[in-house]
Every structure is written in structure tokens, then in C-alpha cells.
Amino acid sequence: MFCLIGALRPESGAVEVFGKDPYRCDPEVKGRIGFAPEQPAFYNHLTVQQNLVFAGQLLSQRAQKTKTRVRELSKSFAFEEYVGRKPWMLSHGYRQRVAIAEALVGDPDLLILDEPTTGLDPSSMIRIRNELLKMNKDRGMTILISSHNLHLLERTADYYIFLARGTVVASGTLGELSEKFGREGSVAVETEGLSPEVEARLSGELGAAVRSKDGIVTVTSGPGTLTKVLGLLVSNGVIVKNAETRKDALEAIYVNAVGESNAANDTAVTGAPETKRQV
């Protein structure tokens, strides 16, 4: 992340954003990037509004344009009533909202977010997630999120890069990753009158892992599992109340890709919603 914004020089290899080296601080390239760090940092002698206006000044933006943009962003991220306050007076959730808004003052083509939801309350998390999706959809903004929050990524990202100990271990869309690292999905059937004998037959005949709890049978197996399971249950007189197929969750794919041992260590997941502008 720090290499992408030009704060750090890569130890090896090269980093290019929009075809240029960000470390060389080309203002044209930097003007197209917005960055919000994991820990929001502000000038505490300035108000929220003044911090955002200062960001606009660094972007060489006209004062009027910045003011309009600040109004829009404070409305979108719901911190309108706090713009006159000093940042240190705000809760972590609001500071994070302001930090993301600050990254968006210049209406960037690429938004880089480092752990945007760490320590956030649910309402802040939902607000931020929805705004990110909206900006991606409405403005075509490419958003790069570095996060350990797989739930957030699963709901926002289109493309994933799994990192483990500084190395890319897997990348692709959820479908691609599921195909490569998924365990072919599972079937969950809500039943009535399921006996241990039938459960044993399911396992024996399908050759699949079967879990049963409170009448819900979960079978993890290959393609066509649902039909086979339903056939077997009905032929044995079991009443089927509901049935659904489940795709592998991002978490399962991640664990499979990175490995359980690595998952416990220093790992990160990066997700980027659909790229509409070239990066």
C-alpha cells in the first residue's frame, strides 16, 4: 500500500500506477489516487472541514469546487453535523468516515483503502460499504481494499488477491477462486424423520461428508449432489421440507488457498471491485 502511494521504495521489483512510478511523486499520477490509511491521521488544530479543504488545496483544486465536494461527501458519509469539530473529538467510526471522504475530495480514479473497517461499529461499516459500492457503480471508480475482513470483501470485491507473508498466493474473481480452491459446494436439506440408518446410507452411497443437526442434513460432495440426496431421502420415506445448494464462502476458499497454518499468521486479502477505469 505504501509503495503504491509513493511513501516507500520497493525492496525489489517495480511498482507502477497508471504506468508511472509513484515514488517519483508525479503529481499528475498522484492526483488520480485517493488513499485512506488504516489509522486515520488529521491535523488536530484544524476542523474536519478545514482538513478536507486543505486536502483540496494540495490537489490544486478551486476553493469553490472543494467546498461543494466537501458538502457532498459529508452528506454521503453522514458526518455533516461534525464538519465544524476538531477530528480528535470524533469517534473512531466518524474519523474513519472523514478519512475516506478526504481521500475522495479529488474524485480519484483509484481509491486505495487500508483496513477501512477496523474497529468500526456496524452502522459505520454498512455506511462505508454501501458508499464504496455506490461510487464504484456510479462513478466507475476502481477501489483497492486491503483487509482481513473477509465478510466485507465478499460483499464488495470483484477481484481478489490473497497475500501470505508478502507473496501472492492466489488471485482471481470469486468464481475463478472457487473453481480452483473451492470444495465443490454443499447441499443443505431440512428434513423430518431422518434416521441414523438413512444418514449412514447417504454417506456410504454418495461417498461424501454428511453432517446432521436438528434435522438439517449438510452434504459436501461433487456436481449433482442435490438430485442424488433428494432421491435417496425420498426413497427412504424422509420428508423434505426445504433444500438449497451453497457455494463455498470466501473464507473457505481463503483457507484452502493460503493453508490453515499460514492463515493463522501474517496474511492479508485484497479485493478490488470491478475495474471500469484502467489502472
Add this chain to the structure above:
Amino acid sequence: MFSLFKTDRVLAITRKELYEGLRNFRFPLVLGVVAILSLLSGLGGAQYVTFLQNQNGFGPTGAASSSVDYGALFGLTESRGLSLAELAILYSPVIAILLSADLMSKERDSRTIVKLISKPITRSEILIGKSLALVSVLVAVGAVSPLISFASLQASLGGTVQGEDLSRLGVFTLVYILYLLVWGMIGLFYSNLFKKPITSYLVSILTFLVFSLLWANITSVVANSAATSVAQLESEQYTFRMISITYIFSEVALFVLNPHYLGVNGGQYTFDWFKTTTLVGSLSSVWIDILVLAGSFVILWVLNYKMFGRMNITP
């Protein structure tokens, strides 16, 4: 050079720094203290002149001229109490350090540097913007101090200071500003070197203590151990002393403000109450010192530029 930075971005940084300095009362406090000390210095000088005039003249008994060397009043030799030059030598480094030693380290400590770096502003623009804020405050301090001191002296004595004394004070003011700027650059250097403002402050103050207050003792010990004769001792003491910018500035203050200082010979200053030299003559004795101060300022700024330009900003 001008293509290296964009003025509006540089000025945005400068404004931010000045506003911050005003908001936390640092600038008003420094300017206030300097103004009070300068006022006291000027009034003390005026009182001394009145006293000497009542005692039948200025200088030693039987001196050829009874005229007052007002320039010398601001210097290191004639005043009672704190003179302007003493004020400049002793307090300026503290003032400059107070204003400069956290310029970069505070941004790194609070992680706002990441915010700056991620914006379309070059590192040179950040440094130029901050330097500009520092220079403008130091120039204000450097100009206000002699102005207040001079004005209070003039008002007390009824407007009698004029001519070459005024020119000497003008030249001193310019060199004083240069001296402040060199200390400002030293503070900036440490703020680039250390991430914590407290560390950069402490090391800056330590540098001031060593090169201003303890330097005479240190150089004496070093010269004593190396010299074989008194003449050699004096010469070596002088040479070692002049490594410190504080002593370089002291020498400039001696010569520029007092026309009775005629030159340097073997580490000894030639002083004669009965002879005077012109301002040009005084400057010819210290032009190298002024050049060294100017060179130090430029070298330190370039060093800061290189350091910040190559600095890796870590999370």
C-alpha cells in the same frame, strides 16, 4: 528551479504551518518574549549612555572622542545588562530550535506525513513550503528584535542615533537573520533525522549547549593538550572555537557593531579605543564568517532536501 514546484501547493503547506504556529501560540509566544527582551536591551543601553555622559564621556578617561558609539551599545563590549548581540547569540538558537525541531517529526509522529505523501504534492514542495513558513517567522524575529531595541534606544535618547551606527545595525540585523536561519536548518535537520519530536528537540538543544555554551571549555581543553606555547595555544583555541557557528556569529557581531575592533591577529582581536574603522573595514575582517554562515545555511538546506527526498515513510 520554478518548474520544480507549484506555488499554490507550496503556499498551502506554508499557510498550514503558520496557522498551526499561531493556533498553538508558539509564534506569538516567541515573538512576545523576543520583543520584551529587545525592549529591555534597548532601554538598558539608553540608561548606560546617560550614565556615561554624566561621567564626562564615552570610552576610557582621556579618550580622543567623547561621541557615543551607538553601534557598540548593541554589541558585546559596551552595554550593561543584556545587549542585542548577547540576546541574539544566546537566545536565538533556542528560538530557532523551538520553531523548527518538530517541523517534519511531528508529521511523521502523527502519521499525517502519509496523507501529504499520498497527495499530488512533491517532497520538495512539502520541504519548501515548511521552510518558507520557518524562514518567514525567523525573519520576523530577526527583524523585530533589532527594530524594537533600536526604537526604544532612540526614543529614550531623543533620536540621536544616526549615520554609520544605523548602517552597522542594519548589517548586523541581516547577519542575525542568517544566524537564526542556520539554527533553523539545524533544527529541521534533526526533525528529518528523528521520528519523535521530543528526540529532535532534545538533540537540537544538546547541540546548542555543546556548540554555544560549552564550546569555549571544550576547545580550551583540546588546545591545551596540543599547544606548546602561549601563542600557539591562543591560535589553536581560536581555530577550534571558530568551528562553532555561535562563535562565528559572535565575531561578526564584535566587528560589525564596534568600530574599535580592527582585525584578528594570531587568534587575538586587535582593539583600540583611539582608532576606528569604517563599516567596510569591519566587514573586510569578517566577510569569510558571513560567507561561512550563508554556506552553512545552503548546505544544511540541501542536506535536508536530500534526506527528506530519500526518506522511506513507514507505517
